[in-house]
Amino acid sequence: MRFSGLSVRQLEAFEATMVAGSVSGAAIALNISQPSVSRLLQELEIDTGLSLFDRSHGRLIPTEQGLLFYSEVGKTFHGARNLIMAAQEIRELKRGVVRIGTLAAMSFHIVPEAIRQLRMRFPEARTTIAVRSSTEIVSSVASRLTDVGVVDAEVSFLDAKCVATFERNSVCVMDQHHPLAGRERVRLEDFSCYPFVSLGELYFRRSRDGARLLEVTTANTVADIFQSFLACALVRGGSSLAIVDPFTASFYSEFGLTLREIDFDIPFRTSIIVNDRSATGAAAGKVIETMTDLIGRG
Numbered sequence: 001m002r003f004s005g006l007s008v009r010q011l012e013a014f015e016a017t018m019v020a021g022s023v024s025g026a027a028i029a030l031n032i033s034q035p036s037v038s039r040l041l042q043e044l045e046i047d048t049g050l051s052l053f054d055r056s057h058g059r060l061i062p063t064e065q066g067l068l069f070y071s072e073v074g075k076t077f078h079g080a081r082n083l084i085m086a087a088q089e090i091r092e093l094k095r096g097v098v099r100i101g102t103l104a105a106m107s108f109h110i111v112p113e114a115i116r117q118l119r120m121r122f123p124e125a126r127t128t129i130a131v132r133s134s135t136e137i138v139s140s141v142a143s144r145l146t147d148v149g150v151v152d153a154e155v156s157f158l159d160a161k162c163v164a165t166f167e168r169n170s171v172c173v174m175d176q177h178h179p180l181a182g183r184e185r186v187r188l189e190d191f192s193c194y195p196f197v198s199l200g201e202l203y204f205r206r207s208r209d210g211a212r213l214l215e216v217t218t219a220n221t222v223a224d225i226f227q228s229f230l231a232c233a234l235v236r237g238g239s240s241l242a243i244v245d246p247f248t249a250s251f252y253s254e255f256g257l258t259l260r261e262i263d264f265d266i267p268f269r270t271s272i273i274v275n276d277r278s279a280t281g282a283a284a285g286k287v288i289e290t291m292t293d294l295i296g297r298g
Contacts, residue, residue, distance in 0.1 A: 006047050008084065011073055013040035014052065018070050023060060097126045098283045101137035101146040103270065105228055106291075108251035111150070114290040118283070125283055141273055147284040150291065153269035154206065161276040163288060166295045170266040171249045171259045173232055173242050180241070181258045188216060188264050190241075195222045197231045197242040204243075209264040213243070232257055270295065 016026035017037065027034045041060075045052050052066035062070065098118070102111050107129070115127050132140070134151035141149045142159035153165050172186040180186055180194075188209070196217040203226075204210030223234055228244035232252040235242045245268040249259040272288055272295075274280045280288070 006044070010040045010044040010047070013037050014044055014070070015073055017041060017053075017060060018062065018066075097128065098281070098287050099128045099130075099145065099147045100150075100287065101130050101132055101140050101148070102150040103134065103137075103152065104131050105245045105247045105268075106150045106270070106295075107131050108229075108248060110247060110291055110294050113294055114287050117290050118286055121286075122283070127287075138273065141275055144275055144278060147274065147281065148287055148291075149273040151271055151273060153271040157271075157273055157276075159276045160273040162271045162273050164292050164295075165269065165271045167267050167269045168246050170243045170262065170268050171246045172262050173244055173249045173252065173257050173259050174235055174240070175237055176256050176258045178239065178241075178258065180260070183260055185261045185263045186241070188213060188262075192216045192220065194220065195238070195240040196220050197223045197225065197234045197240050199228065199231060199242075199244065200224050200226050202226075204266060207266055210266045213264070213266065 012030060013026060013036075016029045017023060020026045020029055023034050023037045023041075026037045030037065041052065048069070050065045050069055051063050052069060054061040054063055100111060100115075111129060115129075118125055118127070130137075130140070130146070134155040137146065137149040137151050138155060138158050138160050140146035149160065153162075153167075172180075174180060178194075180190060191213060198204070198214075198217065198221050201214065204214050222240060225231055225234070228248035229252070231242035231244050232248060234240060236252075236256055243262065243266060246259070249257070253259050272291060274284070274288070
C-alpha cells in the first residue's frame, strides 16, 4: 500500500463515480474530463492496493472492496471537506486568532475600533487583547505569545520589529467647569497656579519642555501616578490639571472632562511592533493596517 500518495482529488473522483454510477457522470459533477477521472481512479487503486471496480464488461462495477472502501470514505471524506473549507476560511481571514498587546491609552478606542472593523469584514475572526506595560508587550511579542504590540516608542524592541511609529503632542485635561476650560490652549506658566497630577519624571523628562514643567509644578504636585486614565479620574470634579496622552483624554472627554492643547511640546510616541523572526499573519496584517490608519488620523 502507498497511502503517502493518496489525495483528496482521488477521493473526490471515487466518490463522484460511486454516486453518479459512471465516469462520465463523475466528470460532469467535478467539471473535469473523463480521462482525468479515469486516471484519478487508477491512481487511487495503485495507492491503496485495492481493486475498486470491475471493468470486465465495459462498465465500472464496484467490487466488494470498492463498496467497503466507499463506506469508509463516506465517514472520513466529510472531515476532509471540512479541512478544505477551514483552510479556505483561514486564508480569507474568516477564521484565526489575532493576539494583541497594547498600552492602556490605545485600549479605549484604537484597538477596539480596529477589531470592530476586522469583524465587520471577517465575522469569524477571533482576537485576544492584553493591556500591559511596554516592556511586557515587547517580551511577549519576542516570545511569539503576542502577534501585534502597541508600545511606548522609547523602549528597547529586543527581538521585535517596529512596523510604524507615531508622535502626537500630549494635552491638558481638566474638569469641564475648571477656570481654564474656556481657553483654547494652556500655557506652561498656568500649571503653577493649580494643583497638578503628574505622570512622573519618566514621562516628562524625555523632552526639554517636560523637564521645565516638572520644575514649574514642583510645589503644587498633588499626586504622582503612571497611568493617564488615573490622572483623568483624579482631575474630574476638582481644580487639578494633568497632562496625558491625547487618546485617553479624548475618551474621557465624554465623561465630564475638558481637554485643551498645550503651547509647549511633550510628545507622546507609540510604535506598532511584530516578531522580528516570524512572518506576520494575514489577519494580524489587517489589524495593523487599520490601527495605522486610525492612529495616523488621530
